[in-house]
Amino acid sequence: MNASNIMTTGVVTLRRTNTMLDAIKLISVKQIRQVPVVDENNKVIGVITPRKLMQAILPPYVADGTIADVRFAPELPEFVEKIDSLASKSIDDILDREFVSVGPETHSMEVAALFVNAKKPVESILVVDDGKRLLGIISPWDVFKRLWEYSGKKK
C-alpha cells in the first residue's frame, strides 16, 4: 500500500495570483485543513494553513513564542485591524514554503513516520510527481484509517 492508494484526489487549490481574500473565503466555505498553492503548471509552491493565518494575525512577539502565554492580557492590541489587513495581503506573504510532500510510490508506513517525526506539526502531506505537480493530499486520518482497514483484512 502506497501514497497513491490512500491520498484524496481532486484537491482544492489556489493560484499565486489569487488574493488572501479568495483564500479566506475558500477556507470558510470548504472544510479543509490547508490549501496548496500552485503555479500555472500545477506545480506546488507552498501551502496556506490556519497556523500561518493565525501567525499573521498575532503580534510577532506572541507568534514567535517569546510570550507564549498571554492570559494576563485581556485583549491583544490591534487584533481587529490585523484581521482586516490580512485580506489585503498577497498570498505570497502568508505562504508556507516548507511543506511536506511525498511521491505517489511512497510506502504508507513511511507517510505515517513523516507525520509522527516532522519537526513542526504537519496538517497534511502532499503527494506530488517528479515535476512537483500536485496529485493528491493525505491527512493523518487517511493513513490511520487505511492501516486499520488493512489489519482487519489480515485477520
Add this chain to the structure above:
Amino acid sequence: MEAKLIIAVVVFIAVYGLLIWDKINRAVVALLGAGALVVLGVLNQEAAVHGIDFNTLGLLVAMMAIVTICQKTGMFQYLAIRAAKAAKGDPWMILVSLSVVTALVSALLDNVTTVLLTVPITFLLTDELKIEPYPFLVAQIMSSNIGGTATLIGDPPNIMIGSAVGLTFMDFVLNVGPIIPLVLIGMIVPMRFIYGRKMKVSDETRNRIMQFNESEAITDRALLKKCLVVLAVVIGAFIFQKPLHLEAATIGLFGAAVMFLITGDDLHHVMEKAEWTTIFFFMGLFVIVHSLVEVGLIKSLAEKTLELTGGDMKVTGMTILWVSAVASAFIDNIPFVATMIPLIKGMAPAMGGPDAVMPLWWALSLGACLGGNGTLIGASANVVVAGMAHKNGHAFSFMKFTLLAFPLMLISIVISAVYMYLRYFMY
C-alpha cells in the same frame, strides 16, 4: 622562551582579531587559540587546565540552570506587568519602572536572560499604548548592564574579577553597588529630556494597561514557591559569603543541585538551554590569557604600565576606568577583563600589595560593565534586544543606538569617576 613568547603573542592577536571580525563562533575561536598554544608547545595540557578558573565556570553554569528553571514560572513577566501597573499606565513612568525592575533583576541574574524575558512585555505594552518602543528598549538595555554591575553575580566581568581576586558578593555590593542608583538616574534624566515630553496617551489607553492581570502571568504556582525558596537561600548565602567561607561556585552549584532535587526538573533538558558557547569561550580565553602570564608577557606589560603611571594610584585607577569603558564599548568585555586581571595582579606588589590595589578592581568592574552600554555591540544584552526589535518590526541601526547610548555611557563613567575619586583616591 623567546619563541614561546612570539607564538603566544601571535595567537593572542589572531584570537582578538577573529573576535572583532565576528564571523566565527567566539567559543570556536577561543578553543582554536587555546588548542594551538598547547599543540605548539607554549603550554602543556596540565598548565593549560591550571589556567582555567573553574570557580567562574561553576558559578556561570549554576546560575544558568537556576534561571532556566525559574523562568518557567512566569515570574519575570509578572514583575514587568507589576511595574507597568505601578506606573498607572503612564508611558514615561512605565519606562522608569521597567528600568528599575530590569536593573534589580539584572543585579541578581544574568543580563541577557533579564532582557529576553522582559522585553517582549515591553513590546506588548508599547503596542497597547500605541507608542514607539525604542526609548523603552534603550532604557532596558542600559539598565540591565547598569544593574548587572552592582553585584558579583550580575555580570560576567564581575564573576571573573571576584573569582580571581577572592572578592565576595557583598564586596561588590558595598564598593560598586552604592553608585549604581546614581548611575541609573544619570541615564534616566537625560532620557526624560529627549523622550519624556513626547510620551502622551489618553486615559482610555492607560486603562488598557491597568486591565492586565499580572497574576495570570504566573504559570506554575507550586514551582514558583520552590524557586523563590531556592533563590532566597542562594542570595542569602551570597550575602553571608564571607562568614560562611564559601566560594561563589559552591553556593551556585549547591543551589542548582537543590533546585533540581526539589523541582524534579530533568537535568539534561535544563542544561540543554545553558549558554555553552559562553562557557567554552571562557575556557579557551582562560588558557590563552594564562599563556601570556606563563611566557612573562603580562609581567613586562605590568612593569611598562607602572613606568607610565609612576605607580600612582589615582592615575592608574582613572586610566583603568576610562580605558576599560571605551574598550568595552567596542570589543567584548570578557576577553578584555580576562587580560586586565593578570595585568593588575602583576602591578599589585609594586603598588603596595593586594589590599592597596582594591580600588583598581572596582575601576575595572565599573569601566568594563558600564562601558558595554556604549555601542550596540558593547554587551550581549544590546545585541539580543536589537535582534528582538528587528524581528518585531522596530529595527534600529548601530549608529542610531550609539549616538544616544555612547554619550549616556560617558555620563555613567563621569559619575563613576567622581565616585571613585571621592571614595578611594581623595586621601
